Amino acid sequence: MAVILDQAGNPIADMSGEFIEDLGSVFPKVIFNTSFSNTTNLHSLSNTTKIEMVYLGRDNSIVKELRYNEVLLDSIQMADITGVGVVYKGVLYTSAQYSDAFGWSTTTGRINLILGRIPSLPLGRDSKAEVVIYTQTHPLGIIWAPLDIRVVDPES
Numbered sequence: 414m415a416v417i418l419d420q421a422g423n424p425i426a427d428m429s430g431e432f433i434e435d436l437g438s439v440f441p442k443v444i445f446n447t448s449f450s451n452t453t454n455l456h457s458l459s460n461t462t463k464i465e466m467v468y469l470g471r472d473n474s475i476v477k478e479l480r481y482n483e484v485l486l487d488s489i490q491m492a493d494i495t496g497v498g499v500v501y502k503g504v505l506y507t508s509a510q511y512s513d514a515f516g517w518s519t520t521t522g523r524i525n526l527i528l529g530r531i532p533s534l535p536l537g538r539d540s541k542a543e544v545v546i547y548t549q550t551h552p553l554g555i556i557w558a559p560l561d562i563r564v565v566d567p568e569s
Contacts, residue, residue: 475526485522496547538563
């Protein structure tokens with residue numbers, strides 16, 4: 414859940430858009446809670462506090478554990494996964510489009526993102542990129558958790 418704070422750190426609004434107090438002319442800063450341990454979104458990834466580096470044209474991996482309510486997904490839940498995707502800078506990249514850039518294990522509860530294999534990935538950073546998990550019961554996908562991604566060209 415995101416909470417908007419004023420410059421003094423006092424909460425003034427939540428993600429519902431309802432203001433806790435009048436802003437006046439104060440420009441608020443937004444603080445995002447990425448732990449997802451509240452009841453509105455129980456999905457989480459392991460270690461989401463660091464910037465994940467993606468090197469275009471390289472095979473570096475980002476390995477994340479999929480968790481629901483703080484528990485690693487089991488083999489039955491992982492077997493239900495039909496695809497994985499990442500929304501980066503507002504564009505969805507999926508395992509259906511780039512099968513060699515996404516992987517998951519039905520036994521370990523982990524996904525493997527090798528996003529450097531996606532040639533059209535733009536350089537830059539998206540601190541609010543999102544991991545999307547597709548399952549047989551959720552063919553439109555579930556926004557699983559945020560991910561902070563920086564894409565660089567190792568040749569420049």
